[in-house]
Amino acid sequence: MARxxxxxxxxxxxxxxRVRSFQPPGHIRTPHYLRGKCGVIERRLGPFGNPEQLAYxxxxxxxxxxxxxxxxxxxxxxxxxxxxDTLDAEIYGHWLEPA
Amino acid sequence: xxxxxxxxxxxxYRADNDMPxxxxxxxxxxxxxxxxxxxxxxxxxxxxxIDAMDARSPADGARVVARAWCDPAFRxxxxxxxSAASRELGFDIGALRLIAVENTQDVHNVIVCTLxxxxxxxxxxxxxxxxxxxxxxxxxxxxxxxxxxxxGLTLPDTTTIRVHDSTADMRYIVIPARPAGTEGLDExxxxxxxxxxxxxxxxxxxxxx
Numbered sequence: 160m161a162r163x164x165x166x167x168x169x170x171x172x173x174x175x176x177r178v179r180s181f182q183p184p185g186h187i188r189t190p191h192y193l194r195g196k197c198g199v200i201e202r203r204l205g206p207f208g209n210p211e212q213l214a215y216x217x218x219x220x221x222x223x224x225x226x227x228x229x230x231x232x233x234x235x236x237x238x239x240x241x242x243x244d245t246l247d248a249e250i251y252g253h254w255l256e257p258a
Numbered sequence: 259x260x261x262x263x264x265x266x267x268x269x270x271y272r273a274d275n276d277m278p279x280x281x282x283x284x285x286x287x288x289x290x291x292x293x294x295x296x297x298x299x300x301x302x303x304x305x306x307x308i309d310a311m312d313a314r315s316p317a318d319g320a321r322v323v324a325r326a327w328c329d330p331a332f333r334x335x336x337x338x339x340x341s342a343a344s345r346e347l348g349f350d351i352g353a354l355r356l357i358a359v360e361n362t363q364d365v366h367n368v369i370v371c372t373l374x375x376x377x378x379x380x381x382x383x384x385x386x387x388x389x390x391x392x393x394x395x396x397x398x399x400x401x402x403x404x405x406x407x408x409x410g411l412t413l414p415d416t417t418t419i420r421v422h423d424s425t426a427d428m429r430y431i432v433i434p435a436r437p438a439g440t441e442g443l444d445e446x447x448x449x450x451x452x453x454x455x456x457x458x459x460x461x462x463x464x465x466x467x
Contacts, residue, residue: 188373188425204427204428224426224427226357226428235400241403241415243418244403244421246399246421247420247422248422249424249426249427249428251426
């Protein structure tokens with residue numbers, strides 16, 4: 160099955176975003192536990208080559224990389240130790256959509 | 259007479275590694291020999307790189323932290339671009355892209371890589387074994403307070419914990435809070451208080467004796 164075309168988020172710090180919840184095969188650097196979760200852009204980094212291409216020896220399309228901040232309540236729901244502790248992760252622009 | 263597998267100290271012996279090479283070990287040796295044969299690199303260069311990596315240690319990161327404690331302008335540059343600030347102190351960190359996150363009275367930061375074991379080794383040297391364990395990597399994102407308590411670090415409820423998962427191109431160093439009672443210490447004395455764990459976030463900087 161073909162992957163959907165890359166839609167790359169262009170967003171500034173503070174913007175609310177959601178991690179896409181698709182499940183493509185292959186080398187992925189978006190942790191499973193964050194898929195579908197909503198957070199806020201903490202800062203913008205990059206561009207960096209797309210690791211999903213680099214992992215196979217292909218040239219990596221340059222992508223913005225975002226540090227996204229999630230609350231523990233958003234990630235773990237009622238199981239969070241403390242709801243407003245946070246988790247920051249680096250997510251490439253094609254894995255994010257506006258929320 | 260290996261009827262048990264404990265040394266006189268009571269600890270188990272580490273198993274000898276005299277089994278056949280694995281697939282990936284063969285691959286590494288073949289690749290290294292080819293690169294040398296074709297003149298891309300030399301045995302001396304490879305040995306020098308290994309020596310350079312072994313020479314890196316948490317003491318390098320500790321010097322960066324101590325400078326940040328003493329020099330507000332350096333601290334600003336470190337928070338803005340930790341790679342450039344580390345190079346400014348003369349550290350050869352190669353292509354390392356570093357972000358510094360700062361502990362304050364209200365915020366405590368802790369670093370993990372859930373996907374593999376990314377670590378700022380070009381500044382801090384090789385990572386501790388536990389940092390690469392599945393247990394640390396999977397638990398610290400779910401229950402950081404319990405994990406930190408197991409490290410002997412119990413944080414008050416008023417402290418917000420920020421866990422940083424190094425999922426991609428950046429690496430992280432925690433700037434621990436400067437301990438109380440260190441006003442008179444110089445930078446070298448301060449650096450001696452900065453532990454490896456305090457720069458991962460599983461500990462605090464030591465208090466002066």
